[in-house]
Amino acid sequence: MRIAIGQISHETNTMFGPPTPVTEFERQNWSVGQEIIEKNTGVRGYLGGMIAAGTDNNIEIVPTFAARAHPSGTIERAAFDTMLANLQDAIEAASPSGNPVDAVCLSLHGAGTAEGINDIEGTILAAVREQIGPDMPLIATLDLHCHTTDLMLESATALLTVHEYPHVDSYERGYEAVELAAKTIRGEVSPVMAKAVLPMATSPITSFHGPAREINELCWSWEERGLLDITFIHGYPHTDVPVISTSVIAVADGDQELAQEAANDVAARVWAMREQFRSSLPDATEAVAQALAFEGAPVVIAEVSDNPGGGSPGDSTHLLRALLDAAPEGAAFGFVYDPETAAQAHEAGPGATIDVRIGGKTDPEMMGAPIEASAYVKCCTDGRYITQSSMGQGSQQDLGKMARLVVNGVDVIVGSESQQTIDDELFRLHGIDVSRLKIIALKSQNHFRAYFEPLAATVIRADSPGWTTSNVQNFNYQNINRPIWPLDEGVEWQP
Numbered sequence: 001m002r003i004a005i006g007q008i009s010h011e012t013n014t015m016f017g018p019p020t021p022v023t024e025f026e027r028q029n030w031s032v033g034q035e036i037i038e039k040n041t042g043v044r045g046y047l048g049g050m051i052a053a054g055t056d057n058n059i060e061i062v063p064t065f066a067a068r069a070h071p072s073g074t075i076e077r078a079a080f081d082t083m084l085a086n087l088q089d090a091i092e093a094a095s096p097s098g099n100p101v102d103a104v105c106l107s108l109h110g111a112g113t114a115e116g117i118n119d120i121e122g123t124i125l126a127a128v129r130e131q132i133g134p135d136m137p138l139i140a141t142l143d144l145h146c147h148t149t150d151l152m153l154e155s156a157t158a159l160l161t162v163h164e165y166p167h168v169d170s171y172e173r174g175y176e177a178v179e180l181a182a183k184t185i186r187g188e189v190s191p192v193m194a195k196a197v198l199p200m201a202t203s204p205i206t207s208f209h210g211p212a213r214e215i216n217e218l219c220w221s222w223e224e225r226g227l228l229d230i231t232f233i234h235g236y237p238h239t240d241v242p243v244i245s246t247s248v249i250a251v252a253d254g255d256q257e258l259a260q261e262a263a264n265d266v267a268a269r270v271w272a273m274r275e276q277f278r279s280s281l282p283d284a285t286e287a288v289a290q291a292l293a294f295e296g297a298p299v300v301i302a303e304v305s306d307n308p309g310g311g312s313p314g315d316s317t318h319l320l321r322a323l324l325d326a327a328p329e330g331a332a333f334g335f336v337y338d339p340e341t342a343a344q345a346h347e348a349g350p351g352a353t354i355d356v357r358i359g360g361k362t363d364p365e366m367m368g369a370p371i372e373a374s375a376y377v378k379c380c381t382d383g384r385y386i387t388q389s390s391m392g393q394g395s396q397q398d399l400g401k402m403a404r405l406v407v408n409g410v411d412v413i414v415g416s417e418s419q420q421t422i423d424d425e426l427f428r429l430h431g432i433d434v435s436r437l438k439i440i441a442l443k444s445q446n447h448f449r450a451y452f453e454p455l456a457a458t459v460i461r462a463d464s465p466g467w468t469t470s471n472v473q474n475f476n477y478q479n480i481n482r483p484i485w486p487l488d489e490g491v492e493w494q495p
């Protein structure tokens with residue numbers, strides 16, 4: 001048995017930033033053929049899971065094309081066209097005459113938008129379906145911050161979305177995709193899908209506890225009743241395309257009615273509980289005050305409103321300013337995106353004291369002005385380390401020139417790539433033992449929880465003005481379908 005695997009993955013924040021060119025994908029994650037196997041074997045991600053399922057089940061995995069970039073602005077149309085053409089050409093080449101593949105498994109995000117195409121995943125799946133014909137299994141994995149469109153469901157045999165946020169189960173979803181494809185090829189199952197789409201713009205919320213956990217448990221009780229998969233999809237509100245929603249996709253074995261009944265049941269529970277999904281978080285100053293008043297340590301403060309993992313630039317100065325104003329002992333901020341200051345620190349070298357303007361360069365009006373300060377350069381690094389969080393464990397990170405500065409007695413790490421912080425590797429890289437800190441400040445929405453929750457005395461999420469604020473009412477949406485909760489009054493929904 002031969003199964004082709006591939007990836008085109010991008011979470012697009014259409015509200016912020018310039019269009020994303022193909023060069024960003026090429027620079028970040030761009031693999032052709034065998035490179036996909038080399039880069040992803042043993043990595044806890046979607047492709048790593050697909051490769052492992054192939055090895056474990058004696059299936060030949062045929063790598064095609066993979067491109068992925070950090071969340072950012074709308075994908076340039078030419079970039080999307082190039083990536084789709086590369087994927088389709090590689091899928092074609094994977095089936096030389098007399099030795100065709102038996103299925104295609106793709107790792108997609110689900111919230112990708114290109115110029116002129118609101119739904120890139122539906123477009124990709126429809127194009128591949130057209131290419132491989134109506135009968136070959138086509139299974140895609142998705143991020144739970146995805147949109148759910150008719151075109152996606154019509155084109156795929158099955159869509160398998162991560163259940164957890166932090167996404168600690170992307171490897172498992174990739175693994176399942178290949179296993180489900182194999183079972184489908186052998187005629188052991190025949191997947192059918194149903195969806196229920198809610199008019200909800202849900203703020204990012206973890207599935208580890210709280211209302212999203214309760215919904216996941218309801219999903220799993222449905223899976224125990226024989227569904228192949230059912231997932232509560234939180235959706236992605238940090239963009240402005242019509243299809244924003246919160247939804248449920250159920251995959252059943254041949255029983256369309258059961259799939260629809262399950263999707264409706266879970267969606268109805270989400271809808272009934274929607275007030276529990278409303279966000280109310282402290283601002284940066286209040287978050288620092290709460291952290292200092294808390295007795296235990298370390299306290300993690302996550303600046304959710306400037307999460308590079310959701311398309312925000314990562315150089316907001318709201319939380320950093322509040323921390324430097326309070327100037328507590330034993331505090332470190334890891335990290336602020338600021339290639340200029342990182343280069344300046346590398347130029348001056350460890351031991352130097354330099355005048356800096358930290359952060360606030362991308363969008364000072366929204367994200368706060370640069371912080372002008374005198375900074376001691378403690379150390380400089382190459383920004384390279386390997387992820388240890390259970391989310392993406394084993395993947396190589398390269399944040400470019402980084403430096404640990406000391407400002408007002410607070411350790412402030414600056415880096416040259418915009419990225420959220422999901423484990424303590426970048427603190428270690430700069431000689432900081434987070435277990436000894438009072439306050440660990442970082443930029444991430446919820447993914448940091450997978451690694452930091454077990455070691456933190458408590459977690460505080462700080463919400464300031466920013467492109468990934470949890471307060472979705474602050475956005476001036478122009479294009480989303482209305483009415484939608486919680487932006488509009490009296491929104492109604494029936495299964």
Ligand SMILES: [Zn+2]
Pocket residue numbers: 143144145167
């Ligand atoms: Zn996500």
